[in-house]
Amino acid sequence: MLLLMIITFLLRSSNSLVFYKQPLNVTIKAMGTVSLTCIAEYETNNKRQYDIKWKKDEEYIATNGDIRDDLVDTSHFIVTVSRSISEITFNLVFISVWNSDRGIYQCDIFESNVVVLESNKAFLDVIQIPDDKYPLCTESKDVYTEGDDVMLFCVSEYTEPPVTLRWNDGATHVVEIVDGESARLQKRLIANPELHGYKDVCSMTNVQISDLNRNCTTQPLTIYYKPRVSIPQTGLISAGKQAFFICDTTANPAVTRYTWLTLPPLDNKEYNIDNTGHILMLYNPTMKHDGTIITCTAENQIGSSSTSVTLTIKSDTQNDVTVKSTKDSVIIDYNENNKSLGNNTASNEISPGLSTDVIVIIIVACVVLLVIIVMIPVYYYCLCSRNITTNQTTTIVHQPEVYFEPRDRMTLPLPRTRDAAIWRRSFAAQAPDDKEVDAMYLEIQSNHYIYAATSRSNTMR
Incomplete structure (x- = not known):
C-alpha cells in the first residue's frame, strides 16, 4: 500500500x-x-x-x-x-x-x-590562475656550511591546467604535486664559497594563459667556509733588504686568528708581526736565511687553512754590477731592481747588438742620402739645358707693371722775351689696367730751365 x-x-x-x-x-x-x-x-x-x-x-x-x-x-x-x-x-x-x-x-x-x-x-x-602571491621562492636553510646540500624551492598553487615552473638556468626539473594543492619545483646544489651571495630566479607560465608570466627570486645564499689563504709576495729577496709578507685571506665568517711559523725557526729579533697579525716583516735577511719556509695559517669558526713561501736570498755581489769606461773613467752601478745609481743611468741588460729602432733610422738616413746624391746631377742637367735653350732664342725682357718715360721739349718764347726760352722736362707714367688712375700719362712742370742766348750762365728754377 x-x-x-x-x-x-x-x-x-x-x-x-x-x-x-x-x-x-x-x-x-x-x-x-x-x-x-x-x-x-x-x-x-x-x-x-x-x-x-x-x-x-x-x-x-x-x-x-x-x-x-x-x-x-x-x-x-x-x-x-x-x-x-x-x-x-x-x-x-x-x-x-x-x-x-x-x-x-x-x-x-x-x-x-x-x-x-x-x-x-x-x-x-x-x-585556473594561481593566486597573486605565487610563485614563492624559498631555501631549505638560512645559513649553509661548506659541503652542505642546498635545496631551493619554487612553489605555486596547483591549478588546472597545471602551470610550468622553470629556473633561469633553463635546465629541466621535475615539478612535484604536494598534497594535491601546490606544485613545487626544487633545485639541489652543494654549498661552496663561490655560492656565497648566489640568487636564482624561478619563472611561472601557462600555455593556455598567454598573459601569465610571473617570477620570483631566492634570497642570497649565506655560505660559511673556512679561510682561503695566499701570500702574494715571492720568496726571492735581496740580502740586507727588508721584506714584507702579507697573509691574504677570504673567509666567511671573518678570520679570528693568524699564525706565522718559520722553519727553521727564526729569532724573534729577526722579524716582526703587525697588530692585525696578517703582515710579517723580515728585518735583515742574510744568506743563512736562504731556504727558510714561512707559513701563514688563518682560522675562523669553520676551520683553518695554511699557505707557505720559501725564501731565496740574493747576495749583493749577485745584485750589483759595475761598468767602467776606459776612456772617461765613468762608473755606472746597477742595483737589484735593474736601475742605475749616480748621475748616469743605463740598463744592466746590455744589448748584444743594435736595437730595431736604431736600424730603422740608419736605413731611412741612407735612403734620404741616396736620393739627394741622385737628384743633384739631375738638377744641374736641367739647369744647363734651360740656359742653352734661352741663348738660342730671342731674349725676352719682361716689362714692369709701372715704368717711367722721360721727354724733353722747348717752349717758344713770348713776344716780349725772345731773348729767353723755357725748356721743360716731363715724363709719363704708364699704370696697369687694374690700377684706378684718371690719366695714363702725367706731366710735371715744377722745374723750368731758362735759356738765354746772351747769358753766360743759364739757371734752373
Missing part, C-alpha cells in the same frame, strides 16, 4: 513539474563571470510548495535564496529565485569565479524535504 502511494505521488509530480531549462557545461577563465540557470514549469492549478537547491560535487551550497553560511561572500557568488504562477527560475551567479569553483553542479527541487525533480549535471571547467 505504501509503495503504491509513493508511485502515485511520483507520477503525479512528474506529470505536473518539469524542467524547462537546465544548467549546461561551461568553461570559464578564473576571475571571470558566469551564470548557471534552472527553470522548472508546473501546472497553473498546482498549489504545492517547492524548495529548490543548488548542489556542487554532491554537497548542497544554497537553498532557495540562502547560501550556506560558510560560503557567504557576495563578491564570490549569489543565488536568485523568481516564481510565477507556472514556473520557478533559479540562478547561480558567479561574480568572480575562483579556482575552487571547478566541479559538477546540479539543481534539485524538493517538496516536504523530498526530492521530486533533479536537473542534469553540468561541469564548470575553470581555467
